Amino acid sequence: MASLKGIRVLEMAQIMAGPTCGLLLADLGAEVIKIEKTPGGDDTRNFLPPDVNGISAAYLMMNRNKKGIALNLKDKKGVEIFKTMIKNSDVVLENFRKGTLEKLGIGYDTMSKINPKIILCEISGYGRTGPYANKGGFDLVAQGMSGLMSITGEDKNKPPMKVGAPLTDITAGLLAASGILAALIHRDKTGEGQKVDTSLYEAGIVHTYWQSAIAGATGVSPGPLGSAHPLTAPYQAFKTKDKWITIGASNQNTWLMLLKAINRQDLNEDEKFSTNSSRKENLNELVEILNNEFIKKPSQEWLKIFDENGLPCGPINSITDMFKDPQTIEREMIIEVNNKKAGPSKAVGMPIKFSKSKTEKSKGAPDLGEHTREIMQNFGYKDEEIDDFYNKKIIL
Numbered sequence: 001m002a003s004l005k006g007i008r009v010l011e012m013a014q015i016m017a018g019p020t021c022g023l024l025l026a027d028l029g030a031e032v033i034k035i036e037k038t039p040g041g042d043d044t045r046n047f048l049p050p051d052v053n054g055i056s057a058a059y060l061m062m063n064r065n066k067k068g069i070a071l072n073l074k075d076k077k078g079v080e081i082f083k084t085m086i087k088n089s090d091v092v093l094e095n096f097r098k099g100t101l102e103k104l105g106i107g108y109d110t111m112s113k114i115n116p117k118i119i120l121c122e123i124s125g126y127g128r129t130g131p132y133a134n135k136g137g138f139d140l141v142a143q144g145m146s147g148l149m150s151i152t153g154e155d156k157n158k159p160p161m162k163v164g165a166p167l168t169d170i171t172a173g174l175l176a177a178s179g180i181l182a183a184l185i186h187r188d189k190t191g192e193g194q195k196v197d198t199s200l201y202e203a204g205i206v207h208t209y210w211q212s213a214i215a216g217a218t219g220v221s222p223g224p225l226g227s228a229h230p231l232t233a234p235y236q237a238f239k240t241k242d243k244w245i246t247i248g249a250s251n252q253n254t255w256l257m258l259l260k261a262i263n264r265q266d267l268n269e270d271e272k273f274s275t276n277s278s279r280k281e282n283l284n285e286l287v288e289i290l291n292n293e294f295i296k297k298p299s300q301e302w303l304k305i306f307d308e309n310g311l312p313c314g315p316i317n318s319i320t321d322m323f324k325d326p327q328t329i330e331r332e333m334i335i336e337v338n339n340k341k342a343g344p345s346k347a348v349g350m351p352i353k354f355s356k357s358k359t360e361k362s363k364g365a366p367d368l369g370e371h372t373r374e375i376m377q378n379f380g381y382k383d384e385e386i387d388d389f390y391n392k393k394i395i396l
Contacts, residue, residue, distance in 0.1 A: 002029020020173025
C-alpha cells in the first residue's frame with residue numbers, strides 16, 4: 001500500500017513550489033485535490049510555449065497524479081464549499097501572500113475550528129514572520145538574497161549568475177513535504193493539527209551549507225568557483241579532446257586513483273599537490289597541469305579509464321542526453337503520462353524508491369475543473385446543487 005493512502009490534501013497553490021510539494025505527496029499515495037482559481041486556473045497554464053497539443057508543458061509537468069477542481073473563492077458560496085472540503089481533509093497547502101486566506105475568511109484559525117486536526121502548510125517568499133513576511137517571493141530574488149548567486153558562476157569578476165533550475169522553488173516544495181510528513185506524525189501521536197511554514201529564502205540558505213561553514217569560520221564570504229568545490233580539489237569539470245566531463249577526486253584516496261588513471265603519480269610527490277589543502281592553495285596550477293593531460297583523449301575514452309580505476313566521474317549531459325541515459329531509464333525518472341486533451345507527455349518520475357511501500361501509478365495532470373463534479377459528489381453535494389453552482393459560475 002502507498003504510504004500516504006487515505007490522506008487528503010487540498011492544494012491551493014500554483015506555478016512551482018506548492019505544486020512540487022503536492023506532486024511528491026501524490027506520488028506517495030495522498031489524494032491531492034488541486035483547487036484552481038476561476039477564471040484561468042494555475043498561471044502555468046499560460047506558460048506557452050512549449051505546449052503538448054495546446055496544453056502548457058510546464059503545467060503538465062508539475063500537476064500529474066492530482067485531481068482538479070476550479071473554485072471561485074471570491075464568492076461566498078465558493079468559500080462555503082471550501083469549508084465543507086476542510087471538514088474531511090488532512091492538509092491544506094497554499095502559497096498566497098500573507099493574509100490572503102484571512103481576507104477570504106478561511107485563515108488557519110477558521111480552518112482549525114472546522115477541523116482541529118487540519119494541517120496548513122504555507123509556502124511563501126520569506127516565511128510568515130520577520131521583516132520580509134509581507135513581500136512576494138520569486139526564485140530569482142530568493143537566489144540572490146540567500147547568497148546562492150554570490151557563489152554561482154565562473155568568478156567574482158563576471159556578472160552574477162543564478163542556478164539554472166528554479167532551485168529555491170523546488171527545494172521549498174520538498175521542505176514543505178518534509179514538514180507536512182512530520183506534522184502528520186505529530187498528529188498521529190497527539191491528535192493535533194498545526195501550521196507548517198517554509199519559504200524560498202530559507203530553501204536557498206540551506207544550499208549554502210559548505211559556504212556558510214567557510215564564512216562562519218573565517219568571517220569571509222567565499223565567491224564563485226565555476227564547477228570547482230569550495231573545500232576539496234580537484235573536484236570540477238574538465239575539457240577533454242572533444243567534450244567536457246566531471247571528475248570527483250574529493251579525498252586523498254580518489255586523488256591517488258586519478259593519478260594512477262592518468263599515469264601521473266609524480267604529482268603526489270610534489271608538496272604543492274600532496275595534500276588537499278595544498279591542492280586547494282595551488283588549484284590554478286593543478287588545473288592547468290590536468291588540462292594538459294585531459295586534452296589528449298576524447299571524453300568516452302577517459303570515462304572508461306576512470307571507471308576502470310574506480311574514480312568518480314561522468315559526462316556533462318544535456319537534458320535530452322539525461323532522458324536517454326540508461327540509469328535514468330532503469331530508475332524510471334522520465335515517464336510518460338496521459339492528459340485528457342494533450343495526450344501523452346513526458347514527466348519527471350518519482351525520485352524515491354521503497355522496498356515495501358508502493359507509489360501511485362502516474363496519471364496525467366487534470367484539465368481545468370476536470371474532476372469538479374466528482375470531487376463535489378465525494379464531499380456530499382447532490383447533482384442539482386452542483387448544477388446550480390455551475391450555472392452561477394462558482395465552480396467550473
